[in-house]
Amino acid sequence: MSESRKADHLALCATAAVGFRDTTTLLEEVGLVHEALPELSLDQVDLSTSLLRHPLGAPLVLSAMTGGVDEAEPLNRALARVAQEFGLALGFGSMRPLLERGDRRGYLVRDQAPDAMLLGNLGVVQARKIGLGQLQDALGETGCDALCVHLNPAMEVVQPEGDRDFRGGIEAIARMVSGLDVPVIVKETGSGLSRATAERLVRVGVRAVDVSGAGGTSWVGVEALRADATRALGERFWDWGIPTAASLAQLTDLELEVIATGGVSHGIDVARALALGATAGGMARAVLQAWTAGGEAAVRALVVQTLREIRVAMLLTGAGSVAAMRRTTVVIGPNLMRWVPPGVSLRQRLAAGPR
Ligand SMILES: Cc1cc2nc3c(=O)[nH]c(=O)nc-3n(C[C@H](O)[C@H](O)[C@H](O)COP(=O)(O)O)c2cc1C
Numbered sequence: 001m002s003e004s005r006k007a008d009h010l011a012l013c014a015t016a017a018v019g020f021r022d023t024t025t026l027l028e029e030v031g032l033v034h035e036a037l038p039e040l041s042l043d044q045v046d047l048s049t050s051l052l053r054h055p056l057g058a059p060l061v062l063s064a065m066t067g068g069v070d071e072a073e074p075l076n077r078a079l080a081r082v083a084q085e086f087g088l089a090l091g092f093g094s095m096r097p098l099l100e101r102g103d104r105r106g107y108l109v110r111d112q113a114p115d116a117m118l119l120g121n122l123g124v125v126q127a128r129k130i131g132l133g134q135l136q137d138a139l140g141e142t143g144c145d146a147l148c149v150h151l152n153p154a155m156e157v158v159q160p161e162g163d164r165d166f167r168g169g170i171e172a173i174a175r176m177v178s179g180l181d182v183p184v185i186v187k188e189t190g191s192g193l194s195r196a197t198a199e200r201l202v203r204v205g206v207r208a209v210d211v212s213g214a215g216g217t218s219w220v221g222v223e224a225l226r227a228d229a230t231r232a233l234g235e236r237f238w239d240w241g242i243p244t245a246a247s248l249a250q251l252t253d254l255e256l257e258v259i260a261t262g263g264v265s266h267g268i269d270v271a272r273a274l275a276l277g278a279t280a281g282g283m284a285r286a287v288l289q290a291w292t293a294g295g296e297a298a299v300r301a302l303v304v305q306t307l308r309e310i311r312v313a314m315l316l317t318g319a320g321s322v323a324a325m326r327r328t329t330v331v332i333g334p335n336l337m338r339w340v341p342p343g344v345s346l347r348q349r350l351a352a353g354p355r
């Protein structure tokens with residue numbers, strides 16, 4: 001069941017209309033202020049950064065998609081080569097097939113990416129039951145530098161065979177944070193993280209999250225297209241979630257490194273996410289679509305173009321480094337402003353409007 005579900009997900013995300021319908025990322029409400037006298041040379045703009053102390057050549061993550069199906073093997077190996085070439089982080093899809101059936105398809109890519117940051121992946125629902133030793137072995141075998149624990153209650157409740165009981169999630173995360181050799185990144189899957197959720201994660205020792213906000217791929221939408229039994233429910237909740245930029249704004253000033261996925265499809269959006277305090281941007285479906293259209297060459301072209309756009313956006317805001325981009329002055333539109341908590345440092349960086 002899980003294998004055919006994974007194959008359905010890939011097919012639907014590659015070709016079907018599974019984007020949010022009315023909810024946007026709100027990244028379009030982040031204005032970067034043009035600097036007409038940058039006093040930088042384009043080549044000098046430094047894209048290098050780090051995530052959980054792991055060096056990255058650029059602030060970009062190829063986000064979790066697949067593993068445990070035939071298609072995962074060529075896709076993840078190609079993504080690993082691209083991640084290696086540009087110093088990006090690469091996320092595996094859920095490692096449930098590996099943990100439950102010993103299915104290694106798509107997870108053994110270390111030979112293609114000796115230095116890239118590799119992110120393991122497991123749903124919090126599975127994480128509740130798994131033995132730490134078994135999980136640690138899987139992370140070791142695949143050479144993962146961190147484990148992404150994904151949260152997806154909206155998707156699960158719309159999946160006919162999905163989980164309905166989400167109790168014990170925070171305890172499971174706490175157990176992994178204290179028991180694993182690698183750091184844990186908690187990620188949503190398209191519905192975003194609120195400040196209150198993130199504060200609970202900080203309290204159990206989580207140091208990095210991926211907001212995976214609303215406005216990109218709707219996983220409720222993907223499930224709605226898969227299932228007649230829950231189609232009406234999925235249609236109703238299709239646009240559910242906290243927009244990506246709103247989630248970033250919510251998390252301002254918490255002791256967290258933040259990855260911004262959810263509808264990030266070009267370099268200006270990555271630059272906007274950095275300006276809201278993100279450590280890096282991330283893309284999933286755009287990468288899959290590039291792969292479907294033109295294989296590894298198209299994925300590489302997407303990455304080259306995205307990095308070029310980040311570099312130009314940084315130059316044109318006068319930011320010579322990722323750290324400088326994260327401190328830049330911004331203009332925030334009214335719909336996004338409603339999500340910015342009172343008293344956070346982001347308000348001190350507003351070019352105009354309420355502080
Ligand atoms: C085909 C596909 C499969 C995915 N599988 C997983 C997964 O197994 N685990 C996970 O945490 N997220 C998974 N995601 C979610 C992405 O990592 C990402 O958080 C989300 O799709 C939002 O980013 P996007 O708008 O760029 O697609 C998947 C996304 C896609 C497109």
